[in-house]
Amino acid sequence: MKKNYLFVTIGLVSAITLSACGGGEDTNASDKNNDTEQETTENAEKGSASDESESEVNVEEETDGDWEYQVGDTNEDGSLRLLARNDTSETIETASISLDFPQVTVAEVVEWPADLADYYDFEPTGVIQIDVEVLNSSEETINFYIGQATITTSTGEQLEPDFLSSDHIGGEFIGSVNKSGSVRYMLESSDPNEIEWVRVLVDAPHDENFESVGDDIDVQIDF
Numbered sequence: 463m464k465k466n467y468l469f470v471t472i473g474l475v476s477a478i479t480l481s482a483c484g485g486g487e488d489t490n491a492s493d494k495n496n497d498t499e500q501e502t503t504e505n506a507e508k509g510s511a512s513d514e515s516e517s518e519v520n521v522e523e524e525t526d527g528d529w530e531y532q533v534g535d536t537n538e539d540g541s542l543r544l545l546a547r548n549d550t551s552e553t554i555e556t557a558s559i560s561l562d563f564p565q566v567t568v569a570e571v572v573e574w575p576a577d578l579a580d581y582y583d584f585e586p587t588g589v590i591q592i593d594v595e596v597l598n599s600s601e602e603t604i605n606f607y608i609g610q611a612t613i614t615t616s617t618g619e620q621l622e623p624d625f626l627s628s629d630h631i632g633g634e635f636i637g638s639v640n641k642s643g644s645v646r647y648m649l650e651s652s653d654p655n656e657i658e659w660v661r662v663l664v665d666a667p668h669d670e671n672f673e674s675v676g677d678d679i680d681v682q683i684d685f
Contacts, residue, residue: 499525508526519593532671542569542589545654555678558600559635559667561608565593566683570654581626590621590647592683593660598635604668604675607633611679614661624648659684 529547536543544567551563567590574585590613598604609631614620629643664679 475517487642514676516553519632536572538576541571541573541575543572544569545588546657548683548685551681551683554681556677556679557667558602558604559606559676560597561664561679562591562595563662563683564595565591566660567591568654568657568660568685582590582648584648584650586648586650587653588657590615590649590654590657590660592647592660593642593643594631595640596635596652597640598638601637603637603670604635604667605633605669605672606664608664609633609643611645611662611664613647613663615649615652616658616660617649617656619649619652621647621649657685 479567531537531544532543533547546568548566549564551566554561566677568588569591570584570588592611592613594608596608598606609628610623610633611622612622624646627646629645631641631643631645635641660683662679662681665680666674666676668674
């Protein structure tokens, strides 16, 4: 099972989440055998009608994919609505750093929780989340600050990460290690429904002597 959080607020104040799950739970051999025998009996009784029904279920599962929440869905408390998702980005490599974006999402704020008024001096129109996976293939210590990436949007906003709701992804990679997490950005003025792309900009990785060892990251994610 894989799980992503569209938006997790600070501390114990509140939690607004949209998750994604794939696959299923393991079962033991006895359960599987019993299920198989039962399914065989039912299919024999239902005949061609059962085959047709099974075909329809398979089509539905293929359409839904691995994501529990689809575009247009709201989270459990109705605070956010998922507007767009991109999970097809290719791996980016610079020096010994490999960077993946398993999921980039745009959500609109349906109702901003009153609990957050003390922590923000504005009410965002939407939330952009970038899920990241970073691998350092070198045995040397490399500094790469994906958690401080700047983004720009097709609607004309330039945004810095919202550190209160983002995961802490330390910039120091001591040897061959990997890190993952979610970086979140609060839209301040533009309509999230109008976002067509997000541009992600990250400074090049550097070594312990603060010398650049790769190229800056500048990639556009389309929706």
